[in-house]
Amino acid sequence: MSGEMIDAQRVAAEALLREARLLDRGDWDQWVAMYQDDAVFWVPAWLDEYDVTEDPATQVSLLYHDARRGLEERISRIESRKSITALPLPRTVHQVTNVEASSIAPDEISCESVFSVYVYDPRTAKGHSRHGRYQHTLKRHGAEWKIARKIITLANDNVATVLDFYSI
Amino acid sequence: MNAAALSRAERLSAISKLVDDRPDEQFFQVDRSIFTDQSVFEAELRYVFESTWNFIGLESQIARPNDFVTTHIGRQPILLMRSADGKIGAFLNTCRHRGTVVCPFKQGRQKFHVCRYHGWAYDSSGRNVSITEEGSGQYPASFTNANHDLVPVARLGSYRGFIFASLSPDVPPIEEFLGDVRVFLDLVVDQSDSGEVEFVPGASTYTFDGNWKLQFENGLDYYHFATTHSSYVDILRKRNATAAPDAGSTVEPKGEQEGQGSFSFDYGHAVNCRSKRAQLYGRPLGMDPARLDTVRQRVGSTRAKWMLRQRNLTIFPNLQVIDILSAQVRTWRPIAPDKTEMVSHCLAPVGESAAARTMRIRNYEDFFNASGLASSDDNVMYEFSQSGYAAAAAGPTQGYLRGAGDVGTGESFHTRELGVSPTEWSFGPTTFGGETNFHPGYREWRRLLQRAAEQATA
Numbered sequence: 248m249s250g251e252m253i254d255a256q257r258v259a260a261e262a263l264l265r266e267a268r269l270l271d272r273g274d275w276d277q278w279v280a281m282y283q284d285d286a287v288f289w290v291p292a293w294l295d296e297y298d299v300t301e302d303p304a305t306q307v308s309l310l311y312h313d314a315r316r317g318l319e320e321r322i323s324r325i326e327s328r329k330s331i332t333a334l335p336l337p338r339t340v341h342q343v344t345n346v347e348a349s350s351i352a353p354d355e356i357s358c359e360s361v362f363s364v365y366v367y368d369p370r371t372a373k374g375h376s377r378h379g380r381y382q383h384t385l386k387r388h389g390a391e392w393k394i395a396r397k398i399i400t401l402a403n404d405n406v407a408t409v410l411d412f413y414s415i
Numbered sequence: 416m417n418a419a420a421l422s423r424a425e426r427l428s429a430i431s432k433l434v435d436d437r438p439d440e441q442f443f444q445v446d447r448s449i450f451t452d453q454s455v456f457e458a459e460l461r462y463v464f465e466s467t468w469n470f471i472g473l474e475s476q477i478a479r480p481n482d483f484v485t486t487h488i489g490r491q492p493i494l495l496m497r498s499a500d501g502k503i504g505a506f507l508n509t510c511r512h513r514g515t516v517v518c519p520f521k522q523g524r525q526k527f528h529v530c531r532y533h534g535w536a537y538d539s540s541g542r543n544v545s546i547t548e549e550g551s552g553q554y555p556a557s558f559t560n561a562n563h564d565l566v567p568v569a570r571l572g573s574y575r576g577f578i579f580a581s582l583s584p585d586v587p588p589i590e591e592f593l594g595d596v597r598v599f600l601d602l603v604v605d606q607s608d609s610g611e612v613e614f615v616p617g618a619s620t621y622t623f624d625g626n627w628k629l630q631f632e633n634g635l636d637y638y639h640f641a642t643t644h645s646s647y648v649d650i651l652r653k654r655n656a657t658a659a660p661d662a663g664s665t666v667e668p669k670g671e672q673e674g675q676g677s678f679s680f681d682y683g684h685a686v687n688c689r690s691k692r693a694q695l696y697g698r699p700l701g702m703d704p705a706r707l708d709t710v711r712q713r714v715g716s717t718r719a720k721w722m723l724r725q726r727n728l729t730i731f732p733n734l735q736v737i738d739i740l741s742a743q744v745r746t747w748r749p750i751a752p753d754k755t756e757m758v759s760h761c762l763a764p765v766g767e768s769a770a771a772r773t774m775r776i777r778n779y780e781d782f783f784n785a786s787g788l789a790s791s792d793d794n795v796m797y798e799f800s801q802s803g804y805a806a807a808a809a810g811p812t813q814g815y816l817r818g819a820g821d822v823g824t825g826e827s828f829h830t831r832e833l834g835v836s837p838t839e840w841s842f843g844p845t846t847f848g849g850e851t852n853f854h855p856g857y858r859e860w861r862r863l864l865q866r867a868a869e870q871a872t873a
């Protein structure tokens with residue numbers, strides 16, 4: 248394995264685990280700061296039993312933001328304490344594993360991983376899980392790596408009640 | 416008449432009376448148990464959903480020969496398909512042999528549907544084309560003489576690309592069932608130059624732990640918007656402060672009265688409308704002035720004006736069409752008294768520009784479904800309502816009387832403009848949020864249960 252490969256794997260794993268921790272702790276300002284201004288955050292929809300949507304301009308996604316601002320709006324909605332979806336906020340535990348990263352350019356890493364998120368809602372005392380695959384693209388900005396693109400393929404897409412950035 | 420039939424009739428009649436409707440006294444009330452009771456739930460599935468017209472899909476979903484989609488009417492699985500020679504058919508999605516679901520897929524294109532259990536095969540017109548090893552089957556005449564085709568629905572009809580089906584033959588013709596609600600479907604469909612609508616690929620399925628009638632009511636409820644969706648309204652206001660000119664915002668013609676109201680129709684349907692000078696969100700039809708002009712010339716300025724107003728249609732019992740910042744078609748499937756499955760599609764006029772289409776898609780994702788910034792709040796509210804309905808000792812709720820003190824009948828300025836004859840209408844200021852538009856759905860619910868009670872004793 249080349250030095251560059253090992254580095255990509257380490258950089259990606261650190262970013263993914265940090266992201267999971269920030270989401271679960273509700274440190275959303277720090278979480279969203281991991282994203283570039285023009286970052287794409289995309290959860291495609293399933294067209295049928297086998298295929299997901301491929302073009303957000305002509306197909307409907309479950310979630311699609313092409314700038315960090317969209318995520319910031321979602322955060323502000325929750326922090327306003329006006330959205331009943333977050334009163335109380337469900338508790339989540341993200342598990343990210345099967346990380347496979349590679350350098351695709353000197354300052355760019357592409358990474359595949361899988362996730363499961365356990366969501367527990369203290370309002371109903373009920374829990375459920377969400378699971379699927381992540382595809383991250385990370386870009387280096389000076390000393391920092393930022394998320395340029397995150398695609399979340401949600402395996403169980405018959406969604407219970409609410410789907411938001413913190414629960415996938 | 417036997418005792419069982421009598422007691423069934425009495426039970427159904429008692430259920431129908433859970434809707435207490437006394438228009439002369441300006442009184443309307445529903446008992447909480449219609450949201451929670453298992454026997455009410457079973458009765459309404461059988462005698463409401465499975466005894467009247469339900470929306471089952473768009474013609475454009477099965478545009479080509481052998482296209483199919485699967486759905487439900489009440490509890491019953493339905494296979495909607497276009498035959499090789501282009502005819503639309505809807506069938507109970509169950510094998511004639513031993514009942515297995517014949518087509519387990521959401522959608523696709525197949526000339527034949529082969530049951531996986533013992534291999535019986537059906538073509539896309541529902542005809543049985545093969546019974547596996549029939550020759551060695553030692554079948555009696557009672558089998559050989561029987562029809563083995565998929566069982567079609569009792570009634571199938573469509574209006575401007577919207578397909579409806581009924582499992583009961585005892586329904587009015589589809590045109591009569593829809594009545595003047597057709598005018599409001601026209602306002603959606605005629606936004607397309609070719610008069611066609613389609614679902615944008617990427618449907619969404621979600622559930623909430625509440626009764627289906629919570630969604631039925633909410634789709635006609637403007638009263639909740641400012642409170643339930645206040646966090647979304649904050650976001651919209653912030654965006655509007657910096658919005659580009661192509662955000663699609665349109666203004667009402669001068670002299671139009673601001674306000675909101677509703678129209679009620681026979682067979683349970685109702686429509687909400689809102690006209691506001693300053694709109695919170697833009698519209699795909701409004702973003703391209705040239706195209707809007709073309710539409711205006713084709714449909715006239717009055718209908719174009721109504722196309723730009725928010726309209727929420729409820730076609731009882733299972734369909735809502737919402738035309739605002741985008742257009743949504745949503746249907747619900749009751750799973751249990753306290754569980755509902757929603758299927759939601761982004762609806763679009765065929766032929767709009769690529770930019771308008773993308774705006775429609777972004778706006779739809781923004782607002783609707785479990786992942787949208789508005790509908791997700793509704794879903795959680797339904798669950799809070801459902802939990803609250805357990806407080807049966809508190810008696811009936813008071814949520815059916817806003818507007819009941821001043822119900823409109825006969826003609827109004829709006830009914831004349833639209834050319835509709837609703838059974839009732841309402842109109843008030845933008846803060847009005849009337850609730851009398853829930854009444855037609857409950858009246859139809861009651862009528863269908865009363866009819867079932869009468870038929871049980873016949």
Ligand code: FES
Pocket residue numbers: 510511512513514515530531532533534535
């Ligand atoms: S159940 Fe379909 S072939 Fe037997």
Ligand SMILES: [Fe+2]
Pocket residue numbers: 633639640643644789790793
């Ligand atoms: Fe709502």
